[in-house]
Amino acid sequence: MEFQENPENPLVHIISSSTEAEEEQEEEYGMTDAEREEIEELIGYKFNDPGLLQTAFTDSSYKKEGFETESFERLEYIGDSVLNLLIAREHYVANPEFLPGKLTLLRAANVGTEKLARAAMKWNLHKFLRHRKPLLNDQIGEFSKAIEEYPLHSAGLVDSPKVLADIVESLIGAIFLDCNSSLETTWQVVKKLLEPMVDNTTLRPHPKTQLNEYCQKNNLQLEYENLWEKTGEVKVYVNNKYVGTGAYRSKRTTALNRAAYKACTQIFNDFTSPNPTPPVLD
Amino acid sequence: MEFQENPENPLVHIISSSTEAEEEQEEEYGMTDAEREEIEELIGYKFNDPGLLQTAFTDSSYKKEGFETESFERLEYIGDSVLNLLIAREHYVANPEFLPGKLTLLRAANVGTEKLARAAMKWNLHKFLRHRKPLLNDQIGEFSKAIEEYPLHSAGLVDSPKVLADIVESLIGAIFLDCNSSLETTWQVVKKLLEPMVDNTTLRPHPKTQLNEYCQKNNLQLEYENLWEKTGEVKVYVNNKYVGTGAYRSKRTTALNRAAYKACTQIFNDFTSPNPTPPVLD
Numbered sequence: 175m176e177f178q179e180n181p182e183n184p185l186v187h188i189i190s191s192s193t194e195a196e197e198e199q200e201e202e203y204g205m206t207d208a209e210r211e212e213i214e215e216l217i218g219y220k221f222n223d224p225g226l227l228q229t230a231f232t233d234s235s236y237k238k239e240g241f242e243t244e245s246f247e248r249l250e251y252i253g254d255s256v257l258n259l260l261i262a263r264e265h266y267v268a269n270p271e272f273l274p275g276k277l278t279l280l281r282a283a284n285v286g287t288e289k290l291a292r293a294a295m296k297w298n299l300h301k302f303l304r305h306r307k308p309l310l311n312d313q314i315g316e317f318s319k320a321i322e323e324y325p326l327h328s329a330g331l332v333d334s335p336k337v338l339a340d341i342v343e344s345l346i347g348a349i350f351l352d353c354n355s356s357l358e359t360t361w362q363v364v365k366k367l368l369e370p371m372v373d374n375t376t377l378r379p380h381p382k383t384q385l386n387e388y389c390q391k392n393n394l395q396l397e398y399e400n401l402w403e404k405t406g407e408v409k410v411y412v413n414n415k416y417v418g419t420g421a422y423r424s425k426r427t428t429a430l431n432r433a434a435y436k437a438c439t440q441i442f443n444d445f446t447s448p449n450p451t452p453p454v455l456d
Numbered sequence: 457m458e459f460q461e462n463p464e465n466p467l468v469h470i471i472s473s474s475t476e477a478e479e480e481q482e483e484e485y486g487m488t489d490a491e492r493e494e495i496e497e498l499i500g501y502k503f504n505d506p507g508l509l510q511t512a513f514t515d516s517s518y519k520k521e522g523f524e525t526e527s528f529e530r531l532e533y534i535g536d537s538v539l540n541l542l543i544a545r546e547h548y549v550a551n552p553e554f555l556p557g558k559l560t561l562l563r564a565a566n567v568g569t570e571k572l573a574r575a576a577m578k579w580n581l582h583k584f585l586r587h588r589k590p591l592l593n594d595q596i597g598e599f600s601k602a603i604e605e606y607p608l609h610s611a612g613l614v615d616s617p618k619v620l621a622d623i624v625e626s627l628i629g630a631i632f633l634d635c636n637s638s639l640e641t642t643w644q645v646v647k648k649l650l651e652p653m654v655d656n657t658t659l660r661p662h663p664k665t666q667l668n669e670y671c672q673k674n675n676l677q678l679e680y681e682n683l684w685e686k687t688g689e690v691k692v693y694v695n696n697k698y699v700g701t702g703a704y705r706s707k708r709t710t711a712l713n714r715a716a717y718k719a720c721t722q723i724f725n726d727f728t729s730p731n732p733t734p735p736v737l738d
Contacts, residue, residue, distance in 0.1 A: 266533065
């Protein structure tokens, strides 16, 4: 059924039962062949069962009366396990001397929400997400702007929409099932999607951890002034000297990390240098 | 080099450099061919690289001066990921209607410390563990007795030695690497080691959770008397009526779960019945 304009009175809509319109709607509701082919081209993998690909991009909000559809939740569950194993194996083989603690940190950086959400944006996967969440497009837009400001992995400086990470995981799950559980086939796609991987040379702790460790080691007094409830801001003082402010309205931990990042930049002069020469704070 | 008795003065040891003794010591230090074959027979898998099998059974405490050896920590890290994926896939395929929450519970029951420690005991894998932890054999003995009392998965009623679960995970990691990452080959061994798997019909929440939910639902007042610091015991009262005591010196949560288990048995008459008829507590 669809609403049609009444030519006699444009404010009154006529309800018609157009079978043609229904068929069109059904087609619109499903993923088109062109969309499928575009994704397959992007990721370099052709699906045997295109239904898996469609499910991988379907959020649970994408429901319409009369149309049965499965959401990506179950595929995401499988994809998460596949991704964990693939990344674990990669770092295990590449770093024969690393103990589990180090391997766990490396894996966390490569399978975390931010890393996966960035991968989704980089490969334009968000374009194909099927959802009916009114606020989501704005969140994705905000994230897209935020990562321009922090082009590398931000380690807690940006707030990443979970659904972007979800579709990467569900896509990995879909490929794994579609290729009959071949780890090697799945790995080819994962490697491409996630590059450049975070490795031992690019792994960086969250600014808050970094600042905390630095102050402890150098016997400096560290204090945060929490104005977040009022203004969305957090201010940092080291040995009673103001060293930076971080702001983020939607999430306090992100504001905190941004404040710590500003403080680190201020204290270390050059935050990215491996051997910073910090000024004396007294 | 080894110390030998001085026939002229038994208190003075002569340092000799006996190559024969060293060789004998080296052989004793490594896993024997007979041990390897026994394990391979038990698990139904023959290793291409027997070094991996030896590492899988070597605790980090098993060190001797002059002998380099790797412990199972890294293999355990890989095995944990492999096991997670294999169990996730198994339940995913077997239960097409289960959402991730349910799948996560099922997986947790099959990859948890107690389940894996029981598997190690069932298949006698603990016999081959190479360690120098003076208290470990007693702990294993205690666990062995405890599981006689709770023959099914106890869900928190016994305290399981983590090292027993570790060797199952490291063995799975060793097989996975040895068979060139074949999930199917690894799964054949895992299925055998872990059977019977906990499935939807045998999955059971911890007694504490069960008792809590029951009391909330039936509007009953639940209280624990904590005597653990003094006697290792916890007592439970429902609507001020004493319903059971649980005792376990080494771990408070185990004592608590045992108390809840006694209480459930008391309240439900037959705890194992799917439709218990609880008495009125007033």
